Amino acid sequence: MTAAGVKGPSLAGFTPAGLAGVALAAAVMITPLLWTVGLSLKPNFELMRDTSSVFGPPYTLENYRAILANSNVFRWVFNSTVVSLSTTFGVLALSSLAGYAFARLEFRGRRALFVAVLLGLAIPEQAVIIARHQMFSALHLHNTYPGLILPGLSAPFGVFLMTQYFRGIPVELDEAALLDGASHFTIFWKVLLPLTLPAQATLGIFTFLASWNDYWWPLISATRSSMFTLTVGVASSQMNFAQTSGLGYLMAQAVFASVPILIVYALFQQHIVRAVAGAATR
Amino acid sequence: MSSLELTNISKRFGAVSVFQGLSLTIAAGEFVAFLGPSGCGKSTLLRIIAGLERADSGEIRLGDQRIDTLAPGARGVAMVFQHYALYPHMTVRENIAFGLRNGGAPKAEIAERVAEAARVLEIGPLLDKKPGTLSGGERQRVAIGRAIVKQPRLFLFDEPLANLDAALRTRTRLELAQLRRRVRATMIMVTHDQVEAMTLADRVVVMNQGEIQQVGTPMQIYDRPANTFVAGFVGSPRMTLAPVGLVPGDARFATVRLGDGSQVSTRVPRADLPSEGLLLGLRPECVRLGPPRPGEPTAQVEFIERLGDRTLVYVKLGDGTAVTAEDKGASQAQVGQTVGLRLAAAAAHLFGPDGRGHHAAGRAG
Ligand SMILES: Nc1ncnc2c1ncn2[C@@H]1O[C@H](COP(=O)(O)OP(=O)(O)O)[C@@H](O)[C@H]1O
Numbered sequence: 001m002t003a004a005g006v007k008g009p010s011l012a013g014f015t016p017a018g019l020a021g022v023a024l025a026a027a028v029m030i031t032p033l034l035w036t037v038g039l040s041l042k043p044n045f046e047l048m049r050d051t052s053s054v055f056g057p058p059y060t061l062e063n064y065r066a067i068l069a070n071s072n073v074f075r076w077v078f079n080s081t082v083v084s085l086s087t088t089f090g091v092l093a094l095s096s097l098a099g100y101a102f103a104r105l106e107f108r109g110r111r112a113l114f115v116a117v118l119l120g121l122a123i124p125e126q127a128v129i130i131a132r133h134q135m136f137s138a139l140h141l142h143n144t145y146p147g148l149i150l151p152g153l154s155a156p157f158g159v160f161l162m163t164q165y166f167r168g169i170p171v172e173l174d175e176a177a178l179l180d181g182a183s184h185f186t187i188f189w190k191v192l193l194p195l196t197l198p199a200q201a202t203l204g205i206f207t208f209l210a211s212w213n214d215y216w217w218p219l220i221s222a223t224r225s226s227m228f229t230l231t232v233g234v235a236s237s238q239m240n241f242a243q244t245s246g247l248g249y250l251m252a253q254a255v256f257a258s259v260p261i262l263i264v265y266a267l268f269q270q271h272i273v274r275a276v277a278g279a280a281t282r
Numbered sequence: 283m284s285s286l287e288l289t290n291i292s293k294r295f296g297a298v299s300v301f302q303g304l305s306l307t308i309a310a311g312e313f314v315a316f317l318g319p320s321g322c323g324k325s326t327l328l329r330i331i332a333g334l335e336r337a338d339s340g341e342i343r344l345g346d347q348r349i350d351t352l353a354p355g356a357r358g359v360a361m362v363f364q365h366y367a368l369y370p371h372m373t374v375r376e377n378i379a380f381g382l383r384n385g386g387a388p389k390a391e392i393a394e395r396v397a398e399a400a401r402v403l404e405i406g407p408l409l410d411k412k413p414g415t416l417s418g419g420e421r422q423r424v425a426i427g428r429a430i431v432k433q434p435r436l437f438l439f440d441e442p443l444a445n446l447d448a449a450l451r452t453r454t455r456l457e458l459a460q461l462r463r464r465v466r467a468t469m470i471m472v473t474h475d476q477v478e479a480m481t482l483a484d485r486v487v488v489m490n491q492g493e494i495q496q497v498g499t500p501m502q503i504y505d506r507p508a509n510t511f512v513a514g515f516v517g518s519p520r521m522t523l524a525p526v527g528l529v530p531g532d533a534r535f536a537t538v539r540l541g542d543g544s545q546v547s548t549r550v551p552r553a554d555l556p557s558e559g560l561l562l563g564l565r566p567e568c569v570r571l572g573p574p575r576p577g578e579p580t581a582q583v584e585f586i587e588r589l590g591d592r593t594l595v596y597v598k599l600g601d602g603t604a605v606t607a608e609d610k611g612a613s614q615a616q617v618g619q620t621v622g623l624r625l626a627a628a629a630a631h632l633f634g635p636d637g638r639g640h641h642a643a644g645r646a647g
């Protein structure tokens with residue numbers, strides 16, 4: 001029934017054929033990952049000759065050393081962390097407040113405003129990027145953290161998700177709390193918000209991943225190397241022709257850029273599994 | 283413990299008018315049941331009293347204080363919701379303490395009062411559990427605990443037993459009756475179940491379509507239903523309502539003639555009885571079966587329901603009038619059989635064309 005029912009992985013309930021199918025699917029998924037990691041551990045000159053050399057030694061950490069030797073790399077990790085965390089917490093806060101308002105408060109123009117939010121879902125970033133670029137130029141926001149964070153805070157999907165989630169919570173809870181003498185803020189903060197945690201986790205994880213992996217806007221907005229995010233920074237070090245720096249180096253960059261994601265995954269593993277399985281388990 | 287006084291309450295939802303000038307007084311310490319069919323406005327009235335819904339006009343007084351202008355939390359009213367509405371993420375203890383915390387009570391006092399409520403309701407072992415792990419009956423107790431811990435002047439219960447299965451319902455009904463004796467407060471319970479209303483309440487308010495039909499003790503409601511609605515709604519199976527004509531005469535009590543010509547000598551005073559459009563009201567237990575006898579109605583058995591301890595026999599008079607009779611558990615009646623009806627005429631009711639009830643003189647009430 002609730003997400004609390006999700007335990008660790010279990011093989012019970014699979015038929016042998018089903019198990020084989022799942023194993024095959026897992027193998028298909030993991031092969032490119034192993035390939036990437038494997039290539040990143042090879043000297044570049046060997047890969048130039050033949051990528052099948054990945055199956056045998058010598059292996060080396062030279063490519064990773066080369067990445068860390070770039071003085072800017074830690075700055076980029078820091079930038080990405082600041083931008084992604086700020087975006088995530090900002091989106092969570094704004095979506096929760098807006099969702100509560102749309103789901104629970106009566107005010108003029110509520111419907112029209114909600115429709116406007118939904119329309120936001122239908123507008124692709126490409127359609128507004130030039131206007132946004134102009135606007136941020138005028139406001140002198142390029143090459144600043146606000147410049148990287150603010151666009152991500154407009155999250156119509158988050159507002160929509162939280163509105164639906166708040167609507168799914170029985171109004172009787174609000175009413176019981178009203179009779180318990182709770183203020184509107186207490187109801188929001190102590191009664192309803194804790195109940196939206198599963199949705200917060202889902203939204204938070206997806207927002208963080210999207211923000212961390214975002215490439216286009218940081219590429220446009222951050223022109224100074226010190227303001228690059230990790231994605232932009234890593235790409236910038238590839239110069240014009242990627243192969244010049246070597247395939248192994250490229251692969252090491254990919255692995256390096258995804259390490260923070262792996263850490264996030266390890267920390268929030270349970271929540272991520274629930275978030276993805278959410279539709280099925282609720 | 284306070285009296286409650288509703289004066290001229292009106293309420294409409296858009297085009298739908300639920301109440302038009304409803305008034306009602308409930309004495310301090312009384313347990314009153316709002317009884318009526320679904321959609322008649324029982325919950326709405328309860329919610330208006332609690333402050334979850336605003337009346338369009340009218341006044342509500344609790345004790346000597348006017349409360350309809352106050353916020354729900356400031357009215358001294360506690361409500362047990364139909365689906366309990368426990369806070370799912372809080373433990374039972376936190377659920378019960380929530381109202382006290384919002385009221386800013388000192389920690390020690392909160393702990394003391396929660397413990398006291400847990401003792402009264404015997405939910406001590408549940409205090410650290412989450413509502414999701416409790417059974418329906420346990421949730422019910424917690425919901426009641428959350429109400430009594432606030433020591434309200436008025437308790438409101440919305441269909442408290444509706445969500446419980448039959449066995450638990452009977453037990454919980456008894457518990458509510460006991461709770462009632464331990465917790466001294468004015469209580470209102472909403473129900474569409476007449477057995478709950480009759481067994482628990484000091485007085486029953488029978489409602490239909492937003493109007494109060496009758497207010498009285500359970501036995502008054504049962505023995506002297508104010509109108510055909512109350513007569514039909516209270517009592518299971520329904521009271522038989524058969525059209526009759528008034529037999530002319532000047533005796534003190536009315537004698538009426540059923541559709542098949544047989545006469546029934548009631549104990550209803552003839553004075554101020556309308557002469558036309560009368561309905562005879564007979565509870566099933568006032569209609570017994572026997573061999574046909576001259577001067578008594580005879581009928582054909584249409585349908586039989588065996589309940590074990592008694593048998594309900596649905597019969598039709600010669601003119602097609604349907605009557606419900608009651609027979610002993612091991613009834614010999616058979617479908618299609620012709621039987622005589624022994625009417626306890628002294629317990630018969632008469633209803634005028636306006637639906638108003640006229641009852642035998644000198645009976646309870
Ligand atoms: N929030 C509401 N909006 C519109 N109509 C309502 C609302 N609440 C109740 N009603 C209507 O008011 C009437 C009484 O409802 P209710 O008090 O819930 O009845 P009961 O509790 O006796 O079953 C019903 O016709 C119902 O449809």
Ligand SMILES: [Mg+2]
Nearest residue numbers: 321324325326
């Ligand atoms: Mg109701």
